[in-house]
Amino acid sequence: MSDDLLGRHRSVLPDWLALYYEHPIEITHGEGRHVWDADGNRYLDFFGGILTTMTAHALPEVTKAVTEQAGRIVHSSTLYLNRPMVDLAERIAQLSGIPDARVFFTTSGTEANDTALLLATTYRRSNTILAMRNSYHGRSFSAVGVTGNRGWSPTSLSPLQTLYVHGGVRSRGPFAGLDDYDFVAACVDDLKDLLGHTRPPAALIAEPIQGVGGFTSPPDGLYAAFREVLHERGILWISDEVQTGWGRTGEHFWGWQAHARGGPPDMLTFAKGIGNGMSIGGVVARAEIMNCLDANSISTFGGTQITMAAGLANLNYLLEHDLQGNARRVGGLLTERLRAAAAHVPAVREVRGRGLMIGIELTKPGTDEADPAAASAVLEAAREGGLLIGKGGGHDTSALRIAPPLSLNIAEAEEGAAILEDALRSIQ
Template sequence: MTGLHERHLAVSPDWLALYYRRPLELTHGEGRHVRDADGNRYLDFFGGILTTMTAHALPEVTKAVAEQAARMIHSSTLYLNRPMVELAERVATLSGIPDARVFFTTSGTEANDTALLLATAYRRSNQVLAMRNSYHGRSFSAVSITGNHAWSPTSLSPLQTLYVHGGVRSRGPYAELSDTRFIKACVADLEDLLGHTREAAALIAEPIQGVGGFTSPPDGLFAAFREVLDRHGILWISDEVQTGWGRTGDHFWGWQAHGEHGPPDILTFAKGIGNGMSIGGVVARAEVMNCLDSNSISTFGGSPVTMAAGLANLSYLLEHDLQGNARRVGGLLIERLRAIGARSSCVREVRGRGLMIGIELVKPGTDEAHPEAAAAVLEAAREGGLLLGKGGGHSTSVLRIAPPLSLTVAEAEEGAAILADALHAAV
């Protein structure tokens, strides 16, 4: 155990998880690679939990941060803030929400908290619909709408949460149905649920479940849900903390795979927009955003430095068509991984879209989750020079792959080769 690891254990909560038997201290990053304190170099396929969206140490972002920090680091929302207004204008336009208003926070958890506050105040109801297997953050209210019990440490809640089926396509009672019948069954489940409850405030859903193992429903499910929600006046909150900014390749936002009836009422975002800086936020149409009748500010949300980083990062992403790169390179990578998975008795499924890919591991010959194998592959990949993530359902049996969106074809091939070796060595 290293000295830093011992110091970490002495002052940190027991529940603050670290990856690897010998935890890494990452000290440098450049492009799609990072280095640890011992000088080892790794290809980064997790990006600080889907947060390093464009590249490590992107010159355009570091320059914007340094220049803004030299002028002013902090002011709060009590004063006009040019970078905040400029980024809000761009996010409002990109969101697709008409007459949009934008409120910046410091994290995705806080963004989802704010969305819940808006929805419950607007609808005068504390009842919220959420998806089974979901994850929306670590705060008191966010864990109360989290359908993945491994990430929900308390049953106490300020909200009454009801869970809807549909976030996981290949497991559960509807897994054997066709996509069309799967959607119909999930809609019937929603209709039945609403027939036995008070009027709910909102449905909050990740278009692709992140911590849940990069699971997703068939395209169009949330559009079908929207027809039901609209009849009841229930708001739709799309949690885009992990799916936003073009990561899925096919779309800029995850909701657009379900967008036949237009954008969500509320959209939350975070992670990638800051490329490592602490930015989260909420977009909602003015009627919903302005429903609060009390004072509010944000001390750190929309800080000039983080907003400058977000502007530079977003500009780079759009100017270099990183969404298109995620579609092209991600498509190649997922096909490579499926070919690798077909040769392993432990790989149940390789799923995802763009540069958001999950590899679900099971015990050979069964459908039983295999978290021990996932942990072993994580270690073997690290030894080979590749960093991955983990997640999935109620056990961490899914390898999560989400590199920076500037990943090259050569790096995708390199990562797939390391992962193939790690699967062979570990399982």
């Protein structure tokens, strides 16, 4: 059955639509932190549909909300008043930390970042954007134009002039040998120097932890230090929270809060986990920024009733069950367990991350040279052992990405760590 589906996939879908595994699998159903494939194999899911199944597979509260809403009305567009959309917007505006916040819903993180770029360039009357090296912000024309990761940049054409800034990767690059204080100072000096050579940019867009880039991050406080420089010049700060939002990092509800000196960003974008699999994205911005457009605009599918019902139920569950706290506790244990396992594997350069957002970078032993073949081999071995993980990284895709649903329990964390330890040892 899978071979037949794979043949049909290849005959009708683009060649560049990536599939994991030498023998791709079809996931047919899930429950809790587990999924099953078409051949009946059961897997512990440590990737959650690319950080999207945030609470649990087939969460009854979300399933019930979707079913009940589908029985009333699924969709009407933003041309009509929409109670679930207003309800969720009120919750997100309050949680965002942005004063006088307005929320615009989209269907994906890509579209959310597109909207933030539109708002920033219109508000500032500039098409120059600052972005981080090793970054990823989506697959659309403008989002690719601010993506600093060559593996996800199929074209250099762009409607934007993008300038790439140091700092998103702590352990690589020209400042890697500095301590955290000097690292931040060097990145700030570099930013100031860059701004002295260009017309004033519209905004800096940055992921607090770089997702596709392999779960890399700067020292805490870097973006707060950047914000001081930007604020002096009227340049906006957009925090891309598509992967870091909703408590996944454990220590904070939003990734920007690790860089909170000076206050929240001017805008934040979100998607993925809030819908627990339903297509929700969005932008939160101060009213003066959100309202700067002087032409009509709508969103046909952004904020549709069925996705908003799912988002509300999912957010309620997340907050009522303190899944942020669970991510901090269980994620901390999982990270230490993986670091202990990795200490015996020469190919592991670094285990990093926060909460239930953990990266394992692989290199050729004794070097800093990326080893994408090793990453693929571990991915395969983990699947054989009953564990699904992801991969990423800016250096030829040599990082493993671990991001289970935030309801992961300690027994499941131990089980997954043991499978992953065996998978890592298998490449030696």
